[in-house]
Amino acid sequence: KAGVTQTPRYLIKTRGQQVTLSCSPISGHRSVSWYQQTPGQGLQFLFEYFSETQRNKGNFPGRFSGRQFSNSRSEMNVSTLELGDSALYLCASSFGQGMIQYFGAGTRLSVL
Amino acid sequence: ILNVEQSPQSLHVQEGDSTNFTCSFPSSNFYALHWYRWETAKSPEALFVMTLNGDEKKKGRISATLNTKEGYSYLYIKGSQPEDSATYLCAFTRQGGKLIFGQGTELSVKP
Numbered sequence: 001k002a003g004v005t006q007t008p009r010y011l012i013k014t015r016g017q018q019v020t021l022s023c024s025p026i027s028g029h030r031s032v033s034w035y036q037q038t039p040g041q042g043l044q045f046l047f048e049y050f051s052e053t054q055r056n057k058g059n060f061p062g063r064f065s066g067r068q069f070s071n072s073r074s075e076m077n078v079s080t081l082e083l084g085d086s087a088l089y090l091c092a093s094s095f096g097q098g099m100i101q102y103f104g105a106g107t108r109l110s111v112l
Numbered sequence: 113i114l115n116v117e118q119s120p121q122s123l124h125v126q127e128g129d130s131t132n133f134t135c136s137f138p139s140s141n142f143y144a145l146h147w148y149r150w151e152t153a154k155s156p157e158a159l160f161v162m163t164l165n166g167d168e169k170k171k172g173r174i175s176a177t178l179n180t181k182e183g184y185s186y187l188y189i190k191g192s193q194p195e196d197s198a199t200y201l202c203a204f205t206r207q208g209g210k211l212i213f214g215q216g217t218e219l220s221v222k223p
Contacts (some may be wrong), residue, residue: 004155034209042214043156043201056210090155098144098163098205103155 002026004093004104014111018079021107025072025093031055032074033101034066037088046098049074055097078109086111098103115152116204117215126222132188133217135202139183146203146211147176147187158165159187192221 005024013019027030034046045058049068063082070075072093078085090094092101125131138146144163148156160169165180173190182222189196199216 035213042215043203044214045210048210055208058210092156097208098161100161101146101148101156101211102158103148105155111154 004091004102006089006091006104006107008107010103010108011079012112014112015077015081015083017081018077019081019109021076021078021088021089021091021109023074023091023093023104025091026102029093029095029102029104030072030098031094031096032068032075033073033092033094034076035090036060037090037106038086040067043090046076050097081111082112085109116202116214118200118202118217119185120217122218122220124220124222127193128199129192129221130188130190131192131219132186133200133219135185135187135204135214137183137185137202137204137212139181141206142180142183143205143207143209145178145180146205147184147185147199148203149199150199150216151198183211192219194221194223197221204217 007022030049033048035043045087052068063079066076088106090106092103094101125210126163149161150156164199166180178185199218201216203211203213205211
């Protein structure tokens with residue numbers, strides 16, 4: 001059974017640009033969550049999608065957005081990048097709310 | 113603001129030592145408590161999901177307990193091995209809510 005796949009693995013952007021990250025969940029999982037990890041901050045929840053609907057949102061500015069497609073694949077978009085957006089972005093999928101989350105390898109974003 | 117606190121922040125033990133970590137979370141409207149292990153250069157991997165007060169889970173040398181009334185969970189590792197070196201994360205959720213992670217406990221086991 002294939003795991004959670006995130007692309008790309010690494011990304012370098014400059015301030016002001018926008019970026020789109022992709023996450024393919026484990027087959028059969030309908031819930032996809034996104035997290036940001038920065039040194040000293042731990043895993044910060046961005047948002048959760050279930051069956052194409054955003055179910056929960058973290059405390060991030062509107063520059064961070066996401067969506068989920070009918071095949072449960074999800075994308076996360078960050079517009080007008082800032083230096084502070086440099087982080088590891090992790091995606092996790094699960095069968096449903098509160099259930100075990102399976103994480104992808106992450107996308108490491110560097111904003112210069 | 114919902115806070116999940118983990119202690120200690122880091123721990124250095126010798127191979128063979130037993131160790132334990134604490135996770136504190138809000139006790140109201142509890143739904144589930146998760147434990148994950150995150151090894152360097154890998155993805156976080158689930159250890160346990162606990163939902164009932166008094167739950168005890170075991171996986172090999174690792175076990176966890178849950179007290180939802182007072183809002184804490186303990187993770188125990190018996191006879192630590194170098195391969196146990198990792199960051200251990202706990203995460204709390206209320207029904208319908210998001211998963212809120214603690215900062216983690218970084219464990220280093222020296223041979």
